[in-house]
Amino acid sequence: MDMTTTRPKTKRKHQRLVLILLAIAAMLGGVLLAMSALKGQAAYFYTPAEAIAAKVEPGRAVRLGGMVEGGSLKRAADGVTISFRLTDGKASVPATFSGITPDLFKENGGAIAEGAFDASGTFRATNILAKHDERYMPREMEGIKYDPNTHKVSAAKP
Amino acid sequence: MIAEAGLAALWLAATLAGLQLLLAWSAVAKGNEDARRLIRPIAVAQGVLTCLALALLITLFLRSDMSVLLVAENSHSMKPFIYKFAGAWGNHEGSMLLWVAVMSAAGAAVALFERGLDQRTHVATLGAQAAISLGFYAFLLFASNPFARLNPAPADGQGLNPLLQDPGLAFHPPTLYLGYVGLSVAFSFAVGALLTRQVDARFARAVRPWVLGAWILLTLGITAGSYWAYYELGWGGWWFWDPVENASLMPWLAATALLHSATVLATRDALRAWTVMLSVVAFAMSMVGTFLVRSGILTSVHAFAVDPTRGTFILALLGLYIGGALALFALRVHTVNEGSRFDPVSREAMLVLNNLLLCVILGLVLIGTLYPLLTEMMGVRVSVGPPYFNTIIGPITIALMAVLVVGPLLRWRHDDPRKLLRRVTPSIALAVLALAAALILSAGRIGWLPALGFAAAGAVAIASVLPLWKRNLLRTPMFTYGMVLAHLGCAVSLAGMAAESSFSSEKLAAARPGDTFEIAGQTVRFDSVIPIAGPNWTAMQASLTVSRDGEVIGTARPQARFFSDPPTPTTESVQMTHWNGQLYLVLGDQLEDGRWQLRIWWKPFVTLIWAGGALIAIGGALALIGRVRRERRHKVQARKPARERFA
Numbered sequence: 001m002d003m004t005t006t007r008p009k010t011k012r013k014h015q016r017l018v019l020i021l022l023a024i025a026a027m028l029g030g031v032l033l034a035m036s037a038l039k040g041q042a043a044y045f046y047t048p049a050e051a052i053a054a055k056v057e058p059g060r061a062v063r064l065g066g067m068v069e070g071g072s073l074k075r076a077a078d079g080v081t082i083s084f085r086l087t088d089g090k091a092s093v094p095a096t097f098s099g100i101t102p103d104l105f106k107e108n109g110g111a112i113a114e115g116a117f118d119a120s121g122t123f124r125a126t127n128i129l130a131k132h133d134e135r136y137m138p139r140e141m142e143g144i145k146y147d148p149n150t151h152k153v154s155a156a157k158p
Numbered sequence: 159m160i161a162e163a164g165l166a167a168l169w170l171a172a173t174l175a176g177l178q179l180l181l182a183w184s185a186v187a188k189g190n191e192d193a194r195r196l197i198r199p200i201a202v203a204q205g206v207l208t209c210l211a212l213a214l215l216i217t218l219f220l221r222s223d224m225s226v227l228l229v230a231e232n233s234h235s236m237k238p239f240i241y242k243f244a245g246a247w248g249n250h251e252g253s254m255l256l257w258v259a260v261m262s263a264a265g266a267a268v269a270l271f272e273r274g275l276d277q278r279t280h281v282a283t284l285g286a287q288a289a290i291s292l293g294f295y296a297f298l299l300f301a302s303n304p305f306a307r308l309n310p311a312p313a314d315g316q317g318l319n320p321l322l323q324d325p326g327l328a329f330h331p332p333t334l335y336l337g338y339v340g341l342s343v344a345f346s347f348a349v350g351a352l353l354t355r356q357v358d359a360r361f362a363r364a365v366r367p368w369v370l371g372a373w374i375l376l377t378l379g380i381t382a383g384s385y386w387a388y389y390e391l392g393w394g395g396w397w398f399w400d401p402v403e404n405a406s407l408m409p410w411l412a413a414t415a416l417l418h419s420a421t422v423l424a425t426r427d428a429l430r431a432w433t434v435m436l437s438v439v440a441f442a443m444s445m446v447g448t449f450l451v452r453s454g455i456l457t458s459v460h461a462f463a464v465d466p467t468r469g470t471f472i473l474a475l476l477g478l479y480i481g482g483a484l485a486l487f488a489l490r491v492h493t494v495n496e497g498s499r500f501d502p503v504s505r506e507a508m509l510v511l512n513n514l515l516l517c518v519i520l521g522l523v524l525i526g527t528l529y530p531l532l533t534e535m536m537g538v539r540v541s542v543g544p545p546y547f548n549t550i551i552g553p554i555t556i557a558l559m560a561v562l563v564v565g566p567l568l569r570w571r572h573d574d575p576r577k578l579l580r581r582v583t584p585s586i587a588l589a590v591l592a593l594a595a596a597l598i599l600s601a602g603r604i605g606w607l608p609a610l611g612f613a614a615a616g617a618v619a620i621a622s623v624l625p626l627w628k629r630n631l632l633r634t635p636m637f638t639y640g641m642v643l644a645h646l647g648c649a650v651s652l653a654g655m656a657a658e659s660s661f662s663s664e665k666l667a668a669a670r671p672g673d674t675f676e677i678a679g680q681t682v683r684f685d686s687v688i689p690i691a692g693p694n695w696t697a698m699q700a701s702l703t704v705s706r707d708g709e710v711i712g713t714a715r716p717q718a719r720f721f722s723d724p725p726t727p728t729t730e731s732v733q734m735t736h737w738n739g740q741l742y743l744v745l746g747d748q749l750e751d752g753r754w755q756l757r758i759w760w761k762p763f764v765t766l767i768w769a770g771g772a773l774i775a776i777g778g779a780l781a782l783i784g785r786v787r788r789e790r791r792h793k794v795q796a797r798k799p800a801r802e803r804f805a
Contacts, residue, residue, distance in 0.1 A: 016496045019432070023514060030518035034525040037550045038542065045541040061545045079668020079753050080746075099666055100746035100755050103727035114543075127393070 047088035051117075058117045064093065064125075065112040073107050086113060086123070095123040102128060161226050161305040164214035168255075168305075171207035171262065172295035174200050175288045182285025186278055186353060194281055198269045201284050204291070205266030212246075212259040215304055219246040225311035228252060228304050233315040244328030250452060250468070251304035256332060257448075258294050260339045264368075265291065268343060273793060275364050276356060283350030290342055293475045301471050330386065334379040334406050338444035340372025341409060344416065345441035348434045349483055352490045357430045358497075362423035365437065367786055369420055373413040374778040380406050381771030392729035392744050394759050396658070396767055399547045404527040405447035408520055412440035415516040418509050426570055428497035428506055431487075432513070438483045443520070445476040455531060501572040508565035515558040519551055552607045559614035559652065562645060563589075563621040581624070585617040592616030596660070604660045611656030618649035636784030644777030651770025657739075657763040664760075668753035678760035680741065681705045687745075687754060695721045697730070700745045700754065704734060716745040740764050 045063045046056060056062055066086035073084040081098045084107075095113055105111055105128055113125035178200045185194035218226050219242050222235040232249045233242055241248075247256040265287040272280060298304070344365050351361040383406065388396045397403065416436040423433045449455070453469025500506035526542045533540050567581045593613040596604055622645035625638060665677045669684045676682075685701040697719040704712050717730040734741040739762035746755030 015499050019510065022510070023432075023517075026514040026518050027521065030521045031525070033518075033550055034522050037522075037546050038525070038529060044543055044545065045539060063541055063543065075749070079749050079751075080666050080755055100729075100744060100757050103729075 045112075047090075048086055048093040049088050049090035051093065052091050056117055058119050061114070061116055063112050063114050064095070064123055065110070066093075068105070068107050068109055068111055070107045086111070093123055094121070095125055097125040097128055099128070160214050160218055160221075160223070161307060164211045164218075165303070165305040167207045167211040167214070168258075168295065168299060171204045171211070172292065172299060174204040174207070175262070175291045175295060178204065178288035179285055179292065182281050182288065185281045186285065194277065197281055197284050201262075201269035201288075202266045204288075205262045205264075208255075208259040208262040212255055215252060215255055216243060216246045218305075219243065222315065224313070224315055225307055225309070227306045227308040230308050230312050230315045235314050240325070240328065247332060248328070251298075251302045253331060253335065254294070254298050254302050254452075255304045257335050257339060258291065258298055260336055261287075261291055261294065261342060264339055264343050265346075268346070272364055274360055274789065275350075276354075276360070279350050279354045279356045279361070281350075282353040283346050286346040286349035286353075287343065290346065290479060293478065297468075297471050297475065301467050330379060330382055333375050333382070334447075337372045337374075337376035337379060337413075338409060338448065340368050340375065341413060341437075341440045341444045343368040344372070344437045345479075345483065348437035349486065352434060352486050352494075355490065355493045357434055357494045359424050359427045362420045362433060363789065365433075366417075366420045366424055367782060367789075369413055369417050369440075370778055370782040370785070373410070373417055374775050374782065376406065376410040376413060377771060377775040377778060380410055381768050381775070384771070385768050389731060389733060392731040394662075394742055394761065396764070399526070399542075399544055401450055401527050404523050405450045408523055408527075409440060409443040409447055411516050411520040411523070412436065412443045415513045415520070416440050418512050418516075422506050422509050423497070426498050426500070426506060428500060429510070429513075430497045431491050431494045434494070435487060436513070438480065438487065439517075439520075441483075442476065442480045443524075445472065445480070446524070449473055449476060450527070498571070500570070503568065503573050503575050503578065505565060505568040505570050505573075508561055508568055511561045512558065512565060515554055515561065519554055519558070522550055522554075523547070548607070553610075556607075556610045556614050559618050559648065562648065563614075563617045566625050566641065566645065567621065582621065584624070585621040588620045589613040589617035596656070600660055608656040608660040611652055611659075615649045615653035615656060618645060618652065622646040622649060635788065637781040637788070638784075640777045640779070640781030640784055642777070643780060644774045647770045647773030647775075647777055649770070650766050650773055651768075654763050654766025654768075654770060658761050658767065661762045662759055662764075665756075665758040667756055668749055669756050670753055675756075675758060677741070677758055678739075678762070679706060680711075680760070682741075682743070682758055684754070684756060687748075690717075692719075695719050698745065698748070700756070702743055702756075704741060714741070714743045716743045718745050718747070735765060738762060 044061075045065060046054065048064065048066050051062070051064060064086055066088045069085040069087045069092055072092075073082060075082050080100075081096060082101065083094065083096045085092045086095050087093075095115075097113065097115075102111075112129040113123060114127040114129070115123055115125035118124050178197060181190075181193040181197050181200065184190040185197065215228075218229055219233055220239075222229065222233060222242070224230045224235075228249060228251050232252075233245050237245065245252075247253045265284065268280075268287065269284055272283075275283070347361060347365040347368070351357045380403075383403065384396050387398065387403075388394070416433065416439075419429050419433045419436055422429045449469065449472045452472060455469055526546050529542055530540050563585045564578065564582055568578060590613070592615065593609060596609050596612040622642055626634060626642060663678055665675045665682075667673075667675065669675075671684055671686050674681055674683045681704070683703045683705070685703055687698050687700045690697050690699050697717040699715050699717045702714045702716070703710055704714060712734055714732040714734055716732040719728045719730050720726070721728065729744055729746075731742060731744045734743070739760060742759040742761055744757040746757060748754050
């Protein structure tokens, strides 16, 4: 049944080599692309203090995570725009958002805002993720504790 | 007794798998004929036993036998029938039993129906399948026994999270699992072919139906999952680059590449080593997906550290199988002769490009998904999100589509570049038209990626049906229609994505009953909000009347719902589908002054995204049926003269 014909291999080596080189080049290119993209984008999550320290340039899409400072949440007259301050205990950043906030978005609660800083240093959020229920928390917020009385945040690192 | 019978069936099946492995070794290495004859019935018995175990677990769930730990933890006697039934695999242990049952049923099918391979390779394949199964039996029996008893039995179960009581969710995981398992069969074929040094077109023909089947199911699973996230989360998005989504996308990408390279191997006997390699990669991606979803590592590296047994077990299996297969590949690759040659301008060459681009996308998704886990282990929290994925995967996908425009129009082995140019002219013309239309309609405000998306969609739409040009449509084989439909599906889906991301409009307001809004030529009137109650929830329900040119075209009733146990608020959005898009309506909170927050999107042609996914799956199904039918016809023809000769 088995009839593996042995063909002359002299010329064939060449094409196989080209294909292997192509594959290696594609993989290398992919890895380089990923690394350069990760360098630019992976520092995608910041706490307010980190964002200030890193001088995140205006307009760059980032995630900003922290606690909504007690007493800072205000609603504009249009009923859908809110302004608040996000804090990590070391620094606090003003933020605005237009939209329907998640059900568990409240003062002294954890939240992650997706968006970008504007030129004046206000964070313009396009999306807000809040602690969803008792079990689920946005990955980045895990282990962060906040004391509403002292505004102290203990960012428990793993 | 039922639980004990189920456990016994599992142990027996595991023993048979061990026996199958030993016999296969004896038959392949020593040429033992008796061993070879025994393998088929054993593989079939193994499939029957695990399916029996699964049926018994479902029986336990249907009878609400609370003395079984798994039932008590995941079911409730008052649950609707369908969720008792689906609840059997709506948990870790049950889903792994489902995995094992499907896997050994697939093994039985390979034993019964595969006739194209030579016997030694067939037996080696069954041996490889037994080796994989053994690992999963061990996982099931030692780390996640679905039949464990609970003493004393509680009066009733703990029920299922109300959010998970969704018909879509009941059948979404099994669809993906079936796809993963199909890729395990492809892996076994590859290992079998390497063991007996029979990597050739026959191997590709044997493996292709399994890859196609797995690929169809993965396509359906991903499409359904995307639509579920779209309507259930109320955010209006259809893909979030969430690790769970990526876990299903990666095997799909590998399967897509494998599908195309297996076609080259089956038709032209080229890309032998590469196809084998892809079979290994595809199964590795299934295991990575299972590991990501099942280990708890996604919620956090720490959640994984709390109960590391299961995750470590899957990781060990992954290392064992993939490492073993790669070692075998390295040892045997020099025995795999290079197949037929082809020119740089040929269909093979384009399929090589397709494979390279798909693999690069796969690698980028894999890196983006694993990178946060790796850095978290080193104590740094990062998050890799849409900015990473969209900016690098978008352009490569466009390049892949460009290859798709050219590939199917080329001849195998060698083609004339000038003739090719003439053949792709209509596609390029439509691409330019689509690009111009998009730029004019959006007044130049469209992003460059969606703009290229429109151009690619236009080109692919034409290019996908061109293979039917000037052909006798009645005599065109079914698998050609399958290819045409699947490629057309890519164009449809791409058009939907580009339209949604560039032409969506949004209205966000705090409204009182009686207020009206204008969006995309439609008028939405906010009529009222009333409280209503369901079996285990209460809700505020808005009533919105939608009209166009003074004519009422429908009423939408989005809700803000509150489940009592466990206390969970959810938003129940409403989608009103028109031929040219969807109106997406969400009810938000009530403000102190009595106004209600309303969010309304107009998403033009968004439904094309999932319609395209469905087209791709239907195309795959046509190809599968067409291929299987042709193989059977060929075999009948091949057998006839043989019989005459022996007569």
